Amino acid sequence: MGTQSPFSWAAQALPDMVNRLAANFQPPAWVVDESVNRLVLFLNHVLMNEPEAMARLARQKGQRIELVWDRMQLQLSPTPAGLLERGHFEGFDLRLTVTEDSPVSIASALARGDKPKVRIEGDVQLAAEVNWLIDHVRWDAEEDLARLIGDAPAHTLAQVARQALAALRSFVAQRPGTGLRTGSAA
Structure with a gap:
């Protein structure tokens, strides 16, 4: 006979509270901007340790990649050196949209080692290169x-x-x- 934890209500309420907080919380624009800059620096740090990844990105130089999740949008472009630079452009060559709305569901998928569900629009070759990077580049x-x-x-x-x-x-x-x-x- 199983016994129910006295904290089972918290396990059920926590995801709802996190989702509500995420829906209503909007950090200041400068915090978002600096966080994105740090993310791009981190991605480039990881890429610099992978010559094959840099070579693949260098072949895609000038392409416009847009990453979208909920209200957030990140625009990146590969450089001739095989790194990523933050962009501000109209249109895209490849758009990757995370279709999962809940940050808890995304965190759970990542904790399981799964990729979040993504809708892909645009250049198939560029999408294949990005997928290769996701599958092979590790920090x-x-x-x-x-x-x-x-x-x-x-x-x-x-x-x-x-x-x-x-x-x-x-x-x-x-x-x-x-x-x-x-x-x-x-």
Whole structure:
């Protein structure tokens, strides 16, 4: 006989509260602008560690990529150096629109290791290159951390982070309604 947690109401109410907050919260424009600038810098940092990714992006120089989610829009353009620069342009060569409205659902999908659902419009070749980047380019956080604190502490912290992420994925997979129960079928 299963016992219901006294906090089950919180588990049910939390996603609704987060969705309502996200729908009504609008940060100041300068915060959004600086956050986007930092995101582009981070993406370029990750790309600089992947020569193949930079070569693929360099071949797409000048293309206009638009990323859209809810009310947010990010316009990027590959540079001749194979990096990304923030753009402000009319029209697009490729538009990627995240179709999931809920930030909780997106976070859950990412925690499971899934990609969020995306509607793709525009250049098929450019879409294939972006998909290749998403599938093959990864941030090596442990390497970056090792530059700051040394190899052994960075390895230990990375191991702890991997274990925490595995526990989070397991928790998300076992939640009712995710359709991803782990374990054997009875």
